Amino acid sequence: MSAFLWITVVSLAAWCWLLLGQGFFWRTDVRLPRRREPDEWPSVCVVVPARDEAAVLSASLPSLLAQDYPGRAEVFLVDDGSTDGTGELARELSRRHGGLPLTVGSPGEPPAGWTGKLWAVRHGIALARAREPEFLLLTDADIAHAPDSLRELVAAACTGGTGGFDVVSQMARLRVESLWERLVVPAFVYFFAQLYPFRWIGRPGSRTAAAAGGCVLLRAGTAGTARIPDSIRHAVIDDVALARAVKGAGGRVWLGLADRVDSVRPYPRLHDLWRMVSRSAYAQLRHNPLLLLGTVAGLALVYLVPPAAVAVGAAGGGTATAVAGASAWAVMAGTYVPMLRYYRQPLWLAPLLPFTAFLYLLMTVDSAVQHCRGRGAAWKGRTYARPGAVPDEG
Structure with a gap:
């Protein structure tokens, strides 16, 4: 030979x-686990870090404000030094659409050792703690949620076996319209699943840990135990780092593909995808x-x-x-x-x-x-x- x-x-x-x-890893049937609605719905604070997101905010933020959630919920958008009027647009969208209460905050520039997104998340979690929520939904400013998204995420977290899941994360369906998006985007999720097989992540005792940063439901108590986001403040790949921190603190993590959580951010050119x-x-x-x-x-x-x-x-x-x-x-x-x-x-x-x-x-x-x-x-x-x-x- x-x-x-x-x-x-x-x-x-x-x-x-x-x-x-x-x-x-190649199978795409790992969706939200079997879930049962709780007798009493826990309170949730939604934290949205946003830096220069005015171009996509009109397609994403109204979907969060319109969440059909039976319990107490509110949204905290953290304007991370935007120069395009992101914060002002968020307030205008809240006035126009109504829905869940919205608070817009600004943390200032991140200190050395922090990424901008995690510094913004830290500020948002600090604002949310005053409401003493049981869950935090960390979601990106380019993610649009179906009206029952929060309800389904919380139900899945509460149903996940003994004590439920500490993290329930969905890999948002990314936009696929241009030629380059068709060639590159599905492969991006395919390669991610190859590195972090979704079935292994949710298996009790498994060391494989990952999450998808666009949609992460996190128990507030677990965030404190795992010192999130302080313990991962320098992480560029913050979603995987968050999942590892939660598992390291003894928490349970679930990750799967989304059915009705979508990214609205366009990547029309190869250059845009290359940078991503x-x-x-x-x-x-x-x-x-x-x-x-x-x-x-x-x-x-x-x-x-x-x-x-x-x-x-x-x-x-x-x-x-x-x-x-x-x-x-x-x-x-x-x-x-x-x-x-x-x-x-x-x-x-x-x-x-x-x-x-x-x-x-x-x-x-x-x-x-x-x-x-x-x-x-x-x-x-x-x-x-x-x-x-x-x-x-x-």
Whole structure:
């Protein structure tokens, strides 16, 4: 056997293992767990960090104000130094639409060691504590919720076995309209689920922890026990860090796909999607060059070798190479089909997953390059240093 055939066989074996041994990550049937409405609905405070979100707020904030929730609930929008009138627009939308009470606050610039979003979340939670809520819903300013979203989240948290769940998080359905969104967005959720299989996250005793920052229902008592957000104040990937902190404090976490929680933020150009991924990709690898090299090699082996093997085999490199490559490519495309169906996209996109994976490989490398140039984790006018590069608070 040639060296390339051996590599192709390893790639096929990797796909067989991913198909059966990685928590069935490719399935899209992990939705809100079975739930029963509580006899007495707990109080909830909704915290919305927002920085320069006027372009999307009109499509998202009214959905929160219009929540059909039987218990006491109110919304705290934290205007994180916006220059586009986000806070004023939020107040106007509240006056126009009514619904749940709205409080707009502003925390000022974050101190060293804090990301802007988590500093805003800290301020929002501090405002909410005066109401002594039992739950906090942390949701982004670009997320639109169906009228029963809060009701369903709380019911799921209260029904989740002994003591319920401490975190119930839904991966919002991202916008998929432009060509680049069709190519990149479903794969983003697919890759996330591959790293953090949803079935493993909710399993008692499992160490796998993740959440989706756009929609996180968190018990207020657990937030205090896990010292959220102070314990994760420097985290760029704050949703995964939050879930890890909750599990580290003995809490239970559930994560699944959403049916009626949607992101309204557009990413019409490849540049927009590139920035979304590259700003945090190297942080995901803990700023470790060895992990970067391993990730690049792994992406190449798993996603790029199969189509390359088909091309090499067709060009005269051997039938066995072509068959092994085609088999691995078929398994790859087959595991991607459920996510395409979830996003209501044409199935002919499934064989293009190697191309999308190659884009993600380039985005990851670019994330490391930008970090080395001092421009890593840049977002909305702020650039964050890697953890440890700034002194912690006492």
